[in-house]
Amino acid sequence: MEPGAEVLAKGWVRTKRGNKQVKFIALNDGSTINNIQIVADAEIFDEELLKKVTTGASLAVRGTLVESIGSGQAVEIKASEIEVLGECDPMRYPLQKKDTSMEYLRSVAHMRLRTNTFGAVLRIRHAMAFAIHKFFNDKGFVYLHTPLITESDAEGAGDMFQVTTLDLAKVPVHGGKVDFSKDFFGKKTSLTVSGQLEGELGATAVGEIYTFGPTFRAENSNTPRHLAEFWMIEPEMAFYDIEDNMELAEEFVKYLVQYALDNCADDLRFLNDKYDDGLVERLRSVLGIPFERVTYTQAVEILEKAIADGVKFEYPVHWGTDFQSEHERYLVEKHFGKPVILIDFPKDIKAFYMKQNEDGRTVRGMDVLFPKIGEIIGGSEREADLAKLEKRIEELGMSRKNLEWYIDTRRYGTVPHSGFGLGFERLLLFVTGMANIRDVIPFPRTPKNAEF
Numbered sequence: 001m002e003p004g005a006e007v008l009a010k011g012w013v014r015t016k017r018g019n020k021q022v023k024f025i026a027l028n029d030g031s032t033i034n035n036i037q038i039v040a041d042a043e044i045f046d047e048e049l050l051k052k053v054t055t056g057a058s059l060a061v062r063g064t065l066v067e068s069i070g071s072g073q074a075v076e077i078k079a080s081e082i083e084v085l086g087e088c089d090p091m092r093y094p095l096q097k098k099d100t101s102m103e104y105l106r107s108v109a110h111m112r113l114r115t116n117t118f119g120a121v122l123r124i125r126h127a128m129a130f131a132i133h134k135f136f137n138d139k140g141f142v143y144l145h146t147p148l149i150t151e152s153d154a155e156g157a158g159d160m161f162q163v164t165t166l167d168l169a170k171v172p173v174h175g176g177k178v179d180f181s182k183d184f185f186g187k188k189t190s191l192t193v194s195g196q197l198e199g200e201l202g203a204t205a206v207g208e209i210y211t212f213g214p215t216f217r218a219e220n221s222n223t224p225r226h227l228a229e230f231w232m233i234e235p236e237m238a239f240y241d242i243e244d245n246m247e248l249a250e251e252f253v254k255y256l257v258q259y260a261l262d263n264c265a266d267d268l269r270f271l272n273d274k275y276d277d278g279l280v281e282r283l284r285s286v287l288g289i290p291f292e293r294v295t296y297t298q299a300v301e302i303l304e305k306a307i308a309d310g311v312k313f314e315y316p317v318h319w320g321t322d323f324q325s326e327h328e329r330y331l332v333e334k335h336f337g338k339p340v341i342l343i344d345f346p347k348d349i350k351a352f353y354m355k356q357n358e359d360g361r362t363v364r365g366m367d368v369l370f371p372k373i374g375e376i377i378g379g380s381e382r383e384a385d386l387a388k389l390e391k392r393i394e395e396l397g398m399s400r401k402n403l404e405w406y407i408d409t410r411r412y413g414t415v416p417h418s419g420f421g422l423g424f425e426r427l428l429l430f431v432t433g434m435a436n437i438r439d440v441i442p443f444p445r446t447p448k449n450a451e452f
């Protein structure tokens with residue numbers, strides 16, 4: 001819009017300042033981090049009205065767009081009419097407080113979405129969700145909806161939340177055990193921890209699929225990287241081996257980071273300047289270079305050498321243990337100085353479905369590790385061989401009862417295939433630079449916390 005245009009602006013007051021003659025009101029409608037400045041001449045507006053223009057109040061303002069002489073904005077609105085749509089009591093409004101720490105904002109989580117910070121996070125979250133669909137759609141992947149309620153607990157990815165309509169005060173019992181035949185689905189069901197197994201059914205039918213939906217894990221991990229309800233993107237591809245899988249994962253995250261830089265520049269700049277002055281630089285740093293590919297065994301050697309050289313870790317490292325975030329971050333930030341793809345893990349720390357290597361002790365898993373976070377992607381080439389898969393299921397003492405449908409993919413027209421899971425909020429931690437995963441999802445669910 002050109003200066004001189006008559007405009008109507010609606011939004012919430014961020015700040016009001018000025019003097020007796022003129023007030024400057026910063027108005028924001030949530031569509032961008034940038035406010036529009038309203039200039040209100042005290043001669044036109046009565047004092048009672050201007051008193052109601054307080055931080056958080058909602059306004060409709062008519063006026064003329066004029067070139068701004070103040071710094072910071074190209075244009076402002078010279079107001080001719082101001083309507084206060086909703087007042088906002090400055091004594092009670094929770095965002096009026098000086099305390100704007102993330103901890104304080106979590107305590108007023110129903111209101112925190114109105115802050116500049118959460119506005120930026122929400123817009124970036126939206127942009128990333130859109131970019132994920134665009135990336136896969138442009139490649140011809142099919143968006144597959146896998147169930148949220150499932151009887152499958154086969155992945156063993158995490159503890160599950162049970163779904164039941166049984167009256168917990170009067171649980172039906174049969175032969176000393178809960179009688180789930182009386183439950184809603186006639187069997188024991190839970191919320192999904194991953195859509196992967198169902199994803200494989202889709203990939204072995206239409207070739208390339210992805211899921212993008214909520215997942216639930218009742219793990220009691222109170223860390224800055226775990227939620228009980230988080231969103232996951234799980235592509236699954238027929239005819240992909242582990243190399244193809246790594247290539248796709250790398251291309252995918254680079255695409256998303258590039259998309260954020262191209263489309264969320266103002267919000268990223270705001271977060272960079274307010275919280276993390278290395279943010280934009282860190283985002284750029286993962287783009288130009290190939291990720292480092294390292295086997296688990298090589299990584300153990302690097303970490304053992306680091307320990308011998310005096311580096312202190314809280315948790316021990318030896319061949320056969322799962323890495324902790326501190327180990328992952330050492331590899332990424334200190335040793336290689338770039339994102340790392342770890343491959344070929346000991347089979348005992350990975351799921352039954354991963355393709356077994358010829359050495360008999362490792363599987364073709366891959367974890368993508370990122371600076372400041374550690375693991376953001378976990379995936380693998382899947383075991384496509386019926387006999388090997390069945391043997392592994394037996395070795396692990398897993399019940400086949402709820403797995404026959406999955407095993408059928410190997411029984412009928414099995415193909416090499418691969419896939420991975422990207423934790424959406426882990427990606428957002430990286431892209432926004434936020435330090436705690438509770439601050440990149442609007443309504444976090446964590447142990448003892450399910451408000452709203």
Ligand code: ATP
Nearest residue numbers: 157217225226227230375376377378421422423426
């Ligand atoms: P971690 O070891 O970090 O707990 P995981 O190995 O259990 O993760 P996977 O089962 O491989 O995770 O899940 C795939 C991806 O989902 C992970 O790489 C991570 O990005 C994300 N993820 C896993 N658990 C959580 C969680 N509780 N909250 C948020 N994201 C998660």
Ligand code: MN
Nearest residue numbers: 367375377378
């Ligand atoms: Mn993992």
